[in-house]
Amino acid sequence: MTSPRRIALVTGASRGIGRSTALALAGDGFDVAFTARTVTEGEGSVPGRTTREAGVLHSVPGSLDSTTAAIQALGVRALPLRMDLADPAGPAAVADLLLEQWGAPTVLVNNAVHHVPHARFLELDLGDLRDSLESNLVRQVALVQALLPAMVAAGGGIVANMCSGSASIDPPGPPGEGGWGLAYAAAKAGFGRIAGAVNAEFRDQGIRAFNLEPGFVVTESGRARGGTDQIEARGFTGAPVEASGRVIAWLARSGHDDPEANALLGTVIDAPRLSARLP
Numbered sequence: 001m002t003s004p005r006r007i008a009l010v011t012g013a014s015r016g017i018g019r020s021t022a023l024a025l026a027g028d029g030f031d032v033a034f035t036a037r038t039v040t041e042g043e044g045s046v047p048g049r050t051t052r053e054a055g056v057l058h059s060v061p062g063s064l065d066s067t068t069a070a071i072q073a074l075g076v077r078a079l080p081l082r083m084d085l086a087d088p089a090g091p092a093a094v095a096d097l098l099l100e101q102w103g104a105p106t107v108l109v110n111n112a113v114h115h116v117p118h119a120r121f122l123e124l125d126l127g128d129l130r131d132s133l134e135s136n137l138v139r140q141v142a143l144v145q146a147l148l149p150a151m152v153a154a155g156g157g158i159v160a161n162m163c164s165g166s167a168s169i170d171p172p173g174p175p176g177e178g179g180w181g182l183a184y185a186a187a188k189a190g191f192g193r194i195a196g197a198v199n200a201e202f203r204d205q206g207i208r209a210f211n212l213e214p215g216f217v218v219t220e221s222g223r224a225r226g227g228t229d230q231i232e233a234r235g236f237t238g239a240p241v242e243a244s245g246r247v248i249a250w251l252a253r254s255g256h257d258d259p260e261a262n263a264l265l266g267t268v269i270d271a272p273r274l275s276a277r278l279p
Helices: 016-027 064-072 090-101 126-153 182-191 194-205 220-225 228-233 243-253 271-277
Strands: 007-010 031-036 045-047 057-059 078-082 107-110 157-162 207-213 268-270
Touching (some): 007 016, 016 031, 016 064, 016 243, 031 064, 107 126, 126 157, 126 194, 157 194, 157 243, 268 271
Parallel strands (some): 007 031, 007 107, 031 078, 157 207, 207 268
Antiparallel strands (some): 045 057
């Protein structure tokens, strides 16, 4: 009898941490469904880092097409799904397509982020604040809600949420001078509470939810938007892009009652530090 195929869903996987995580899971034998906004290589762009660059778009590499090819090269199936967190219907549509085509995932990685330019406090447009909260918190909740019942019915799994130090650390300077804006940090702070709520209600039904802090990773988007040198100058040293993927793959291999993995429930996992200790 053949074992059932293991399925993962990784959001925001056209580049950076998401792509690296998708490839780590594929390398561990998972069939990987993944989302991104950019379908074809060469079409990707991100807005300027701050509101003082209004209207600026920076080209970035990465796409559903290129990640598909990289996953398939590892000998597993790839299911590219276009999703933009700015679209209220996006999470439900992705969940429906995944469940219809492949079934419930064993691993759900919430990595996607909707870029709202960082604004200084008195320059923060409240519409941008609402946009960030809707996209980076409410729609993330919607995706988890849409998939959890099927994951429970299929026997459980893990939810891995990519958090941010901006949720708990005060910015060392204003946006544009080594700091970040409230709209992003506030949404990430709320996002960091999803795992605890899920564990409180679904831990006994086979679901474990983890928060991971990837560290300050200079991704393709961050490099294109600029300003990363100023953040590094404030004491935030670069972290390896592959660290979170290695940790998530390890969590996925751990059993539901694994004491080492379960000791991390209710914490924010320092992915670079843990990754460095893994074999």
